[in-house]
Amino acid sequence: MFCHKCGHKNVDEAVFCTSCGARIAVAGVAAAPSQPAPQPVTPPPLPSSPRPMVEPPPLPNPRATINPYEPPMSAPRGTYTAHAAYAGFWRRFAAMLVDFIVLFIGYFALGVVLAMNNSNDKNAHESLVTFLGFFAQWAYFAGMESSDKGGTLGKILLGIKVVDLSGNKITFGRASGRYFGKIISGLTLGIGYLMAAFTSTKQTLHDKMASCLVVTRDATPESVRQLDAPKAMGGGTLTVLILACTSVPVLGILAAVAIPAYHDYTAKAQASEAYTLLGALRSQFIDTAGSRSTVAASCSISLYPAAEKSGKYVRAVTMFVPGQGYGDGCAFEARFRDTGVHTKLAGRSVRMMYDATTSSWSCGTNIPTSVQSKLCTGSLE
Numbered sequence: 073m074f075c076h077k078c079g080h081k082n083v084d085e086a087v088f089c090t091s092c093g094a095r096i097a098v099a100g101v102a103a104a105p106s107q108p109a110p111q112p113v114t115p116p117p118l119p120s121s122p123r124p125m126v127e128p129p130p131l132p133n134p135r136a137t138i139n140p141y142e143p144p145m146s147a148p149r150g151t152y153t154a155h156a157a158y159a160g161f162w163r164r165f166a167a168m169l170v171d172f173i174v175l176f177i178g179y180f181a182l183g184v185v186l187a188m189n190n191s192n193d194k195n196a197h198e199s200l201v202t203f204l205g206f207f208a209q210w211a212y213f214a215g216m217e218s219s220d221k222g223g224t225l226g227k228i229l230l231g232i233k234v235v236d237l238s239g240n241k242i243t244f245g246r247a248s249g250r251y252f253g254k255i256i257s258g259l260t261l262g263i264g265y266l267m268a269a270f271t272s273t274k275q276t277l278h279d280k281m282a283s284c285l286v287v288t289r290d291a292t293p294e295s296v297r298q299l300d301a302p303k304a305m306g307g308g309t310l311t312v313l314i315l316a317c318t319s320v321p322v323l324g325i326l327a328a329v330a331i332p333a334y335h336d337y338t339a340k341a342q343a344s345e346a347y348t349l350l351g352a353l354r355s356q357f358i359d360t361a362g363s364r365s366t367v368a369a370s371c372s373i374s375l376y377p378a379a380e381k382s383g384k385y386v387r388a389v390t391m392f393v394p395g396q397g398y399g400d401g402c403a404f405e406a407r408f409r410d411t412g413v414h415t416k417l418a419g420r421s422v423r424m425m426y427d428a429t430t431s432s433w434s435c436g437t438n439i440p441t442s443v444q445s446k447l448c449t450g451s452l453e
Contacts, residue, residue: 157299159232159286161269170226175212179205234247239296246282253278261324285439297379339414339443344384346406346422347445349381349389353404354424354433385413402426416440
């Protein structure tokens with residue numbers, strides 16, 4: 073079979089010409105048009121200068137949406153956080169020590185100046201120092217804390233100041249209220265001051281009463297407002313807080329007074345047994361003698377009914393007859409037990425003595441004055 077294009081002779085079964093590659097037409101079938109061979113693709117020439125690098129768009133910040141259950145991100149340098157703005161307990165304590173030294177020097181100087189007046193009335197001199205010192209101390213704290221510095225010399229030295237809950241400078245009236253509120257903080261046996269060590273805002277009781285904060289010196293009103301400072305306390309809440317802080321020391325003071333009084337009451341109740349026994353023997357002695365004149369003349373052992381007596385707390389009642397240290401008189405002595413009795417009475421004695429010369433009775437004891445009876449206050453050697 074011949075190629076219709078180049079005339080080359082091919083085998084009968086050939087479909088393409090082995091010489092030119094054209095498709096060989098079969099009898100009765102039209103030859104397909106020849107297709108040109110594919111040409112190689114030439115890449116475009118490189119530019120003479122490199123293209124500039126294009127930065128990819130920034131990735132989304134996963135912390136853009138605040139998660140309340142996620143720990144807070146650390147604040148960048150230069151911003152204010154709660155730990156950086158609130159003045160801590162020890163910092164405030166150091167400032168208080170500095171103020172104490174300053175006031176001590178002021179009191180000393182005031183005393184020296186007043187002493188130069190050569191006043192002979194010591195009480196008047198001390199009263200004047202106390203009076204002037206009170207107003208000087210009030211003016212020192214209230215005046216300096218309401219100034220532009222916002223603090224006393226101790227606070228200025230330690231780099232802290234007093235502001236209101238919005239971070240602004242406080243007025244003289246608010247500073248005065250804060251100063252006098254320290255009296256209540258002191259009445260709580262220091263609990264009002266120790267609150268600065270445990271509250272999140274480092275506020276003492278007088279800070280809460282005056283709606284004040286103690287912050288670092290470089291804190292601005294904007295930074296203080298970012299700290300979520302507490303709102304001003306209502307009258308009811310403030311009253312409850314004051315009562316709660318004062319209840320503990322008040323109960324402690326009452327206990328300190330009541331417990332010793334109860335112990336003295338117990339000792340007096342036990343000591344009354346001795347007075348009862350001695351009083352009964354005295355009455356029996358007088359009845360046996362018949363009259364005081366007879367007692368003065370006939371004070372002898374035969375007039376005493378029984379020998380020794382005892383009780384629950386009294387170990388024995390001893391009888392002293394004429395010639396045993398009381399002249400012509402007589403005496404009864406009740407001695408308390410060493411155990412099973414109040415410690416103020418253990419081993420001590422109560423003695424009732426009769427003076428035959430004056431026909432009178434007297435009582436002496438060596439128990440403490442706080443548990444003595446009003447009828448027996450004499451000393452016993």
